Amino acid sequence: MAAETKTLSATHSASQEGEDLRQEHLMHDPKPREEMNGMVMEAMQTTSKKYWIALAIFGLGVLILLFGFWGNQIITGMGVTGKRRPVFWALYITTFVFWIGISHAGTFVSAILRVFKAEFRRPFTRAAELMTTFGLAAGALFPLIHLGRVWTFYWMIPYPNARWLWPNFRSPLVWDFLAITTYLLSSTIYLYLPLIPDLAMARDRSTGWRHSIYKLLALNWRGTEAEWHRLRKAINIFAFAIIPVMFSVHTIVSWDFAVSQTVGWHSTIFGPYFIIGAILSGVSAVVMILFIIQSTMKNMKYFIRLEVFDSLGKLVLIFSMAWAYFFFNEYLLHWYGGYQAVRDLLTFHAQGPTAWVWYTMLICNVAIPWLTLWNRKIRRTPLAMFIITTLVNVGMFAERYTIIPLTLGEQRFPFDWGAYSPRLTDISIVIGTFCLFIFLYLLASRLIPLIPVWEVQEGQMAHSTRKLGKGKVTSVAELE
Amino acid sequence: MSAKSVQMVLYPDTHLDQAAETIHRLRQHGIDDRDISVISGVPYSDKILGRPMSWTRIGLIGLAGAVVGFAIATSLNFGTPYLYPIRVGGQPFFPIPTSIVVTFELTMLGLLISTFLGVFIETITPSYGPKGYSPKVSDGHIGVLFSCPTEKMDEVKKGLEDLKPEWVKNPEAKL
Incomplete structure (x- = not known):
C-alpha cells in the first residue's frame, strides 16, 4: 500500500511538474502553428472603440501639440520657448537624449540577446525593435526642432554649397547626423528582416488591401531553404554589426557634451555612462510596452508571460546598479578633482533650488529598483513592474535634465548664471513627441504581427525536457 | 528529353522525419537534388533535412x-x-x-x-529548382517540391505511399 501511494504521488508530482513548466515557460507550452498564427492575426485585426478613441486622441496630440506648436515656433521664432542665455540647450535636447536612449532597447534586447541566444527574448523582440524605430523617429525630430530655422537643416547633409564649402566633418553635430541616420536605417531594416516570414503568414491569411500590402512587403516569400538561409545570414550579420552601431550612437550623443569645455560635461566616461543610462531606460520602456500590450491586446497573455517580466526585471536591476556605479565614478572624480567651478555645480545640483530633480533621479534610478527588484514576487507582478519601470524612466529623464539645462545654468562665471523654465511651447512639443510615439505604436500594432511567430515556434521546437536523476530538466537543441 | 511536372507533398511539422525520408526516397528514384526544394514555416538546417549545403553571397x-x-x-x-x-x-x-x-x-x-x-x-534573381507554394506552409506544414518526369510519377507516388503525404494539386506558386 505504501509503495502504491508513493508511486501515485510520484506520478502526480511529475505531471504537476510538467504542468508548472508549461504554465511558466512559453517555450514549453507549444500550440499548433495554425493556432498561434490565428491568435496573432486576431490580436492584430481586433479593434475596439477604445482603440479608435485612443488613436484619435494621440493623433490630435501629434497634430496640435507637436506640429501646431512647432509651426508656431517656426513662424514666431525661438523666443516662444523658454531658452535664454545661458541655457541654450534645454528641454528639446533633454528629450532628444531621452528618446535616443529609449531606442537602445530594441537593439539591446533583440541583437545582444540573439547573439547570446537568450531564449526568453523570442516573443518580444519585435515589440522592442518597433520601440527602437519609433523612438528614433521621435528623437530625430528634436535636432530639427532645436535648430529653429529648420529650413536650413540640409546644411548638415554632406554636399557642397554654392561656395563649395563642405560641412565640417570634425563637428560632433555632423557625427550625430551620420550616427542617427545609420542607426535609424539599420534598425528599421533589422525590424523588417525577421518580419518577412510573418508578413507572408499575414498575406496568406488576409484579403483586400491588407493582402496587397503584405504581399508587396513579403517579397514573394515562400519559405524555401535558400530564402531561410539568406535571411538567417542577413539577420546574423545585422545582429553582430548593429551592436557597435548602437554603442556608437549614444557615445556620439554623449560627445556632443563631452568634447566641449563646459563644466560638468568634459568627462572621459560620458560615453559608457550614457550607454548604460540608455539601456536602463530602454529596457524599462520595453517592460512598460509589454505590460500595455499584454493587458490591452487579445491573446497576448499566452505569448508574454511572467517569465518575461521576471527576466527583464533582473536586467533592469543589473543596469540600475551599473548606472549607479558610473554615476558615482563620475561624481566622485569630479568632486575630488578640486576644480572650484565643478564643486559649485555639484553643490548646486544637490542643494540648489532644483535639487528635487537630482534627488528624483537618484530615488527613481537607484533606490526604487534596488529596494524592489531583488524580490521575485515583485518582478513577477506586471503592474508593479510597470510602475517601477515608469519611475525609472522618470528618473532617467531627470538625469538628462540635470546634465543639460541644470548644468548649463551654473557655469564658471556667476554673472552668467541663469535658470531655465520651460514654456508652454517647449512642454507641448515634448508631449507631442510622446503622442507621436504612442500613435505610431498603436497604428503598427494593428498592421504588423507584434509577435514573431516563426521565432516562437522555432524556440518551442528546440525546447524539450529530459529526465536527469529524479528530476526533469530543460534541454535546448541547436537547430541552426 | 521527357516532360517534367512539378509536384508537392506536405507533412505537418511534427512529421519532420517523414519529410526528410521523402527527400531521401526521391533521390533513390533518380530525382536530382536540384529538382527538389523544401519549403517550411520555420528554418531547418540542411543537416536536419539531409540536403546539400545552401549558399548565399x-x-x-x-x-x-x-x-x-x-x-x-x-x-x-x-x-x-x-x-x-x-x-x-x-x-x-x-x-x-x-x-x-x-x-x-x-x-x-x-x-x-x-x-x-x-x-x-x-x-x-531567378533561381533554379521547382517553384510552388501552399498557404498551409505558413500554418505549420513542411512542403517538399520536386520536378519529376511524367513517366516516373506513378512509381514515385507508390514509393512515398507509406509515408502518407498530402499531395497538393497544382502547386505552382501563386502568392
Missing part, C-alpha cells in the same frame, strides 16, 4: 558595401578639404581621430544597407 555583398562605405568616408574626410582648403593655425589639415567617427559610421552603413540589398537582389 550575402556576406560578400555586405563586405563590398562596407568597402564602398569606407571609400566614401575616406573621400569625405580627406578629399573634400582639398576642394576648398581652410587652414587653421594649430589645427591639422587632416585630423585623424575625428575622421575615425565618420569612417566608422559610413562603413557600417555601407555594410548594413548592402546586406539588405543583397537579400533583396537574391530574392528577385
Whole structure:
C-alpha cells in the first residue's frame, strides 16, 4: 500500500511538474502553428472603440501639440520657448537624449540577446525593435526642432554649397547626423528582416488591401531553404554589426557634451555612462510596452508571460546598479578633482533650488529598483513592474535634465548664471513627441504581427525536457 | 528529353522525419537534388533535412558595401578639404581621430544597407529548382517540391505511399 501511494504521488508530482513548466515557460507550452498564427492575426485585426478613441486622441496630440506648436515656433521664432542665455540647450535636447536612449532597447534586447541566444527574448523582440524605430523617429525630430530655422537643416547633409564649402566633418553635430541616420536605417531594416516570414503568414491569411500590402512587403516569400538561409545570414550579420552601431550612437550623443569645455560635461566616461543610462531606460520602456500590450491586446497573455517580466526585471536591476556605479565614478572624480567651478555645480545640483530633480533621479534610478527588484514576487507582478519601470524612466529623464539645462545654468562665471523654465511651447512639443510615439505604436500594432511567430515556434521546437536523476530538466537543441 | 511536372507533398511539422525520408526516397528514384526544394514555416538546417549545403553571397555583398562605405568616408574626410582648403593655425589639415567617427559610421552603413540589398537582389534573381507554394506552409506544414518526369510519377507516388503525404494539386506558386 505504501509503495502504491508513493508511486501515485510520484506520478502526480511529475505531471504537476510538467504542468508548472508549461504554465511558466512559453517555450514549453507549444500550440499548433495554425493556432498561434490565428491568435496573432486576431490580436492584430481586433479593434475596439477604445482603440479608435485612443488613436484619435494621440493623433490630435501629434497634430496640435507637436506640429501646431512647432509651426508656431517656426513662424514666431525661438523666443516662444523658454531658452535664454545661458541655457541654450534645454528641454528639446533633454528629450532628444531621452528618446535616443529609449531606442537602445530594441537593439539591446533583440541583437545582444540573439547573439547570446537568450531564449526568453523570442516573443518580444519585435515589440522592442518597433520601440527602437519609433523612438528614433521621435528623437530625430528634436535636432530639427532645436535648430529653429529648420529650413536650413540640409546644411548638415554632406554636399557642397554654392561656395563649395563642405560641412565640417570634425563637428560632433555632423557625427550625430551620420550616427542617427545609420542607426535609424539599420534598425528599421533589422525590424523588417525577421518580419518577412510573418508578413507572408499575414498575406496568406488576409484579403483586400491588407493582402496587397503584405504581399508587396513579403517579397514573394515562400519559405524555401535558400530564402531561410539568406535571411538567417542577413539577420546574423545585422545582429553582430548593429551592436557597435548602437554603442556608437549614444557615445556620439554623449560627445556632443563631452568634447566641449563646459563644466560638468568634459568627462572621459560620458560615453559608457550614457550607454548604460540608455539601456536602463530602454529596457524599462520595453517592460512598460509589454505590460500595455499584454493587458490591452487579445491573446497576448499566452505569448508574454511572467517569465518575461521576471527576466527583464533582473536586467533592469543589473543596469540600475551599473548606472549607479558610473554615476558615482563620475561624481566622485569630479568632486575630488578640486576644480572650484565643478564643486559649485555639484553643490548646486544637490542643494540648489532644483535639487528635487537630482534627488528624483537618484530615488527613481537607484533606490526604487534596488529596494524592489531583488524580490521575485515583485518582478513577477506586471503592474508593479510597470510602475517601477515608469519611475525609472522618470528618473532617467531627470538625469538628462540635470546634465543639460541644470548644468548649463551654473557655469564658471556667476554673472552668467541663469535658470531655465520651460514654456508652454517647449512642454507641448515634448508631449507631442510622446503622442507621436504612442500613435505610431498603436497604428503598427494593428498592421504588423507584434509577435514573431516563426521565432516562437522555432524556440518551442528546440525546447524539450529530459529526465536527469529524479528530476526533469530543460534541454535546448541547436537547430541552426 | 521527357516532360517534367512539378509536384508537392506536405507533412505537418511534427512529421519532420517523414519529410526528410521523402527527400531521401526521391533521390533513390533518380530525382536530382536540384529538382527538389523544401519549403517550411520555420528554418531547418540542411543537416536536419539531409540536403546539400545552401549558399548565399550575402556576406560578400555586405563586405563590398562596407568597402564602398569606407571609400566614401575616406573621400569625405580627406578629399573634400582639398576642394576648398581652410587652414587653421594649430589645427591639422587632416585630423585623424575625428575622421575615425565618420569612417566608422559610413562603413557600417555601407555594410548594413548592402546586406539588405543583397537579400533583396537574391530574392528577385531567378533561381533554379521547382517553384510552388501552399498557404498551409505558413500554418505549420513542411512542403517538399520536386520536378519529376511524367513517366516516373506513378512509381514515385507508390514509393512515398507509406509515408502518407498530402499531395497538393497544382502547386505552382501563386502568392
